[in-house]
Amino acid sequence: MRVAELTRKQQLFVHEYLVDMNATQAAIRAGFSEKTARQQASRMLSNVNVKRGIEEAWRDKIRRADITADDVLRLIARSAFADIRDFVEWDSTEEGFRVKPSDRIDGQLVTEVSEETREFPSGMRETTRRLKLVNKEQMIKLLAQHFGLAENKLKVDLDVSLADVLNKAWESM
16 A cells, blocks of 8 residues: 555645654644544544555654664663763762763663753852753563563462472472
C-alpha cells in the first residue's frame, strides 16, 4: 500500500499522526470535526490501508533520519548508566563544582545547564549552578521493558510431580 493510494484526508491523517502520534489531534488537523475527531481517529486507525500507510510513512521517516533501533538503544543505555562525574569536576572551594568543558562531556545526556547569580543588598553575591541530566530512572525502565525485565508476572516453570511435592511435605512432618 502506497501512501499515494490513500484518499486526500487519509493522507493528511497519516502525515499528522506521525507528528505526535495523537490520533484525535491528527484527525482534527486533517480536517475532521472536533466533535467527531475521536471516532474518526479510531476509524482511521482501524482502516487496513491507513495502518499500512502509517507503517510505510514511519519507515520512510526513520530511513530519512538515518536512525536505527540500535542507535536508540545505545543512547538509552548511555543515559541510564550516565555518571555525574563524567560531567562535572568537584572543587573543594566554595564553588562546589564546575561543569567540564563541552568537548569533554556527552551533550546528548544533558538536558539543562544554567547559572543564576543573585545579588543581596549587602553587596554579597550567590551563584547557583545547575546541571541536569536525562531522567535515569525513566531510561532504566525503558531498558528493562526492552529486555523483558519489567514484567509484573512471575514466570515459574516447574517440572515436579504432585506426588514428589506431597512426599517432601510428608517427610518434613
